[in-house]
Amino acid sequence: MSTRSGNALRHEEDDHPNYLRNMILNFSSDLEKRRRRDGTLKSGSDVEPGHLKVDIAELYARDNSKEHHTELYELVNDASPTPVLRRGLPFFFALRFDRAYDATKDSLRLQFDLGPRPAVTKETRVVLPVTDKKEMTSQTTQCGLVLNLVAVKNFQGARGTVKIPATAQVGLWRCLVQTGFTGSDVKNDFLCKDDIYILFNPWCPDDAVFMDHEDNRKEYVLNETGKVWTGSARKPLGRRWIFGQFDDAVLPGAMYLLELSKLSHAERGSPVKIARAISAVINANDDLGLLVGNWSNDYRDGVAPHSWTGSVAIFEQYLKSGGRPVKYGQCWVFSATTVTVCRTLGIPCRSVTNYVSAHDTDSSLTVDKYFDIHGEEIQGGPDGHCSDSCWNYHVWNDVWMSRPDLPKGNGGWQVIDATPQEQSDALFRCGPASMEAVKRGKVGLAYDTPFIFAEVNADVCHFQEDTNSDWGFSALNVSQYTVGKRLVTKRVCVDDDEGDADLEDITDQYKYTEGSELERLTVLNAVRGVEKAKQYYNLPKEEEEDISFSLVEIDTVPYGEGFAVYSALTRGDALCSQNKSEEARTVSAVLSASSVYYTGVTVHLLKRAQRQFVLQPNQREVLQVDIGLNEYLDKMVDHGLVKIYAMANVQETKQTWGAEDDFSFKKPKLNVQVRIRHRREQMRFEREESCSWPNPCRWARGQLA
Template identity: 55%
Template sequence: MDPIQVELTEFYPKDNARESRTEEYDLVQNSDFPTPILRRGCNFFFAIRFNREFDEIHDAVRVRFGFGPKPNVLKGTRVILPILARQKTFSKNTNIWSSCVERIDGNTVMLKVHIPPNAQVGIWKCSIQTNISGKRDKRYDYNVETDIYVLFNPWCEDDGVYMKSEEEKKEYVLNEVGKIWCGTFKKPTSKHWIFGQFDDIVLPAAVLLMEKSGLAPIDRGSPVLVARAISAVINSVDDDGLLEGKWDGNYDDGISPHAWTGSAAILDQYLRTGGTPVKYGQCWVFSAATVTVCRTLGIPCRSVTNYVSAHDTNCSLTIDKYFDLFGNKIESGPEGDCNDTCWNFHVWNDVWMKRPDLPSGYGGWQIIDATPQEQSGKMFRCGPASVEAVRRGVVGYLYDTPFVFSEVNADIVHFQEDEESDWGFSQLAVNQYHVGRKILTKRTDITDTQGDSDQWNITSLYKNPEGSEAERLAVYNAVKGVPKAQHLYNFPNKGDEDVYFDLIDIDEIPFGGSFEVAVQIESKSNELRNIIVVLSASSVYYNGATANTIKKSREPFSINPGQKTTLRLQVTPEEYLDKLVDHSLIKIYAIANVNETKQTWSEEDDFTLTKPEMIIQVNDVCKVGEECTVNFSFQNPLSIPLTGCSYTVEGPGLERAKTVLYGNVQPNESVNLTETFKAKRPGKRPIVASFTSKQIQGIERSIDLTIEP
């Protein structure tokens, strides 16, 4: 008698997807080759057709599931499940793989298999081994060609990523579209993004990235370690990861970060080129791609924007800025080794998970950051750092909590060259330009394609109110754990201050408009005061680095007792247009020195030039399979041409990202773009359009199209 042989297997991908909540994946719905995508903690049906009827007494059949290049039973990456007709229920231990026979129809056996909630996430392979019971002289091995994807399961209470709220799971796991906030804390601007985590190329690309990360197969069941690996492999610095970062404005050999409208095009290019890093990304692109990879793997994830985000390079919990005697900023400090910066905004990610490696109370939202800023464990990665640990200033817990704490809580210290100081500098001020001014993400209950009513201020989750006793206590808790910070927080007392200064905030200026740097000054002294005031305006990259000095003044003057006055520095568009860089951000500084009292003062502010509004019009009733025309238009607000122009349009279920080169746009010219789509699926479908030029990046708009059947 020969061993029984396998003729065919069936995983019923579409049926099993219902329990696993994976019906949205394109791979599952592929009409020719549907792929099984399953979640941990769920059960699935699996049928095996043999060449004859199964005989439990004589036939020994073992279904084997393997993970990684060298599956091993002891490491939990190899599972062997014997088929026993009498086995009608699962094992009582839900933390192990188990199977039972659902039914036997002739030569077909229907199995029901349970995936434990701690199984490794990624591609599992299946094989079936058959022989005659008690005999080892002849054996057949059948390899199932189908890849079986196993994902994290936020619906399973025993999974490390379990999330109780259905509304939050709908947003942080299932929502294919969202927003990322850029701009400044006074004028946040939203960038629409199509995450596209269910696109047919996204999940395979995410698995490739896991391979690139070098995370051992045995560790891919831990959401903590998987999230840390994702934060490393989204950037390309150490491991040929997904995206190469660039911040200098020259993107001629790749794609501008401003031109991307969604993640699928990035992951598609990465997959098609065999894992060659895609050019280029900046923090919001790294964050958006992280959302896509996390959500496709089943980890709840959101993009979070921190306005005035500190980059503390020496773990002092302060951002130190140096100025010479004439008020010029000394880049990299007097010794050339101080590269502390304040990003106008910085976008990272929160991932939701339990933290069994930390004390109780530190689970929930965890910060990871894929933008390559500082090394952690000899790689450019960051997190997961507990949001609650950051809020409390408990910086001793893994991972990278001191760095993240400084991003939202560091104090900015200005130093100015001082010939009378024993080290050549004296402290000007602990600036009122507080770090972590505002922390935003998208609300879970709405998606506003026309406005910004879906903006959600979550600053209180990361820090206590600025200046409050609880906020200062968190800072001092952190300082106690960071030796380098301790001497910097013994700030000297101020001397006599009898002149008051106030730098007037600038909220927003339209492209092509003039602005002024203005300082209000009031003397409370009974005597004449002689003062030197430096006013300056510079274009800056959004990571805080100075690009070009636009205009500067250094003015000595006298102020009488009780006098009030305002000093102004006027800046015209002709003076700034050719000096702008990405994001069109402008930083202004004001520095003052009072001769008689040696009083010093400094303050800084920044603002962005607002882009013209894009208008979207839909000319047709949109139906599945029929052409639908959409028009996009805006007006060049500048008195100079827009050059190096292109635009990108994208919509899930409508069209993958499509980039079109566009000719120069003349001064004050109106731009009109027309695109035609054929919708694949009914329902509400967002479409995003983004226009980019060398002069203005990312003029964009989004609209929801209602697609009729």
């Protein structure tokens, strides 16, 4: 690190405590209004005579909220509304000056800042200069600003739109209007009284959290109530919970928690990073997070976890106390408040309950019990640090997003867990882990996938001292079908206060059917990726693997008329295996093809082939999937991408293998011809477009609210 960058980092760290302290003081002072700053940064005496001054800056919080799907936030509907906006959309604003704007001598620019030390290079400061020298025209900058200068009677005003990038940092932004004389270094700074909340946008296809079904968005982003499931696998019990993500205490509280996480402001455009930060600050183990966990049954100095019925009371207590962690929570409370924080920030989120949930403390993908040579249990295992356990149920969260940091096919639902169980990178947090990676046993993918895989797939193992074993123990017995009996969540757009019609069983989204060949293949594939787990399953060494596998790759397949596409697809995608040993080998294999979005989110399973066969010495075998036109035509989505997964296991040697491939359909070119509409229809369209702005007379008279 250079001296300059090192100094900048130290300055930012020095500024952060004050920034954090001021934020919580302002938030807690009045729960009905967020932190406000009014007036100008410079007094009139500091400004050169004749400088253009801003009298009013109006951000049209209520008008903009309709397009941005934020009209439910109480902050927007307050007597003094606060702008709450989403990425990937424009918002309109208006300025009023103290005198007429003179394009020949006046300079004007907008500046948007995030955090205590904003910087253009970190995308936490955006400067939008107005360089057009002609009145009654507009100027578009690289950052998306369009500013229109409109003269009204004896003074000048300005109105315009700012397009928020779909990758903008999420947080509380400040808006500064700078005016001055062209060519002069002296500026008059006007700090808008309203800070701007910028949130994720599940309605925007370019946003990483985009969700393409309105019912899903209604449930996982907009629904303020729901259920958190407890009870047992045979009889789940739904606890009604009020998430209250639009309450005026929640959004400020969520922003404060983000500051508390110390996640760099430059990384707050990534839902992956923010979700990981949320899983850390919902619990108070490492910091002054939202909730203190307590499983002692002694709650005399706080509120018993089972007494909470909603998140708002927790956030109100947290802010009123100046950021003191609230007592107490357990897994379902951590999960419910995580739903609240994610949804208020615009990240689609659901609460998930796993019945018979494994707690794997030593990364073995098993829940282990150890016994000495005489059959006595060894507490803590051979090294004294193993405290594996199984919970009757455990509640965590799924958040929806793409995963550009992972191979394609791993987007969609991601698992995060705010209950403090094990440390991850020195903090009590967990995830986000791709649910698809968990299901397929790809435990090498970030974050914390081995731990979550074990929660739903771990084998319960008993080990006894064995002097003939390389590591001192051998397996007595293994129970393969105990953990992860059932995973449930609330059904989309269904509410049942009396029964469980709103329960959705999502076990098949997390794992293959218990006891199936495919489920065993997945576990063994996961074991291959965890060094410590290999010895538990007596996997062969690499040199002992005598079956070779290969996946035949496909580059492109023509997409068009039936015969051409069908002909190409008869090649299929083939899994080839060859026995190089002198003995017969029993091979179990599976090959599947699915349509996926370009973000990697799986859409539809197109076809799956599963087979067990015996390979004689030096024999070669092929498992092939043939997909006809009618099997994929209605299941493809944008970009025509298909993902191929292959897995195999050799019964005699316990050799496992897995591979994946993807290809795209080659689409025909389209020749589009557009006929220009009748002039009268075109004029009507232009008039409708001109009406999308607020009435110019209102803001000219100063009635800008």
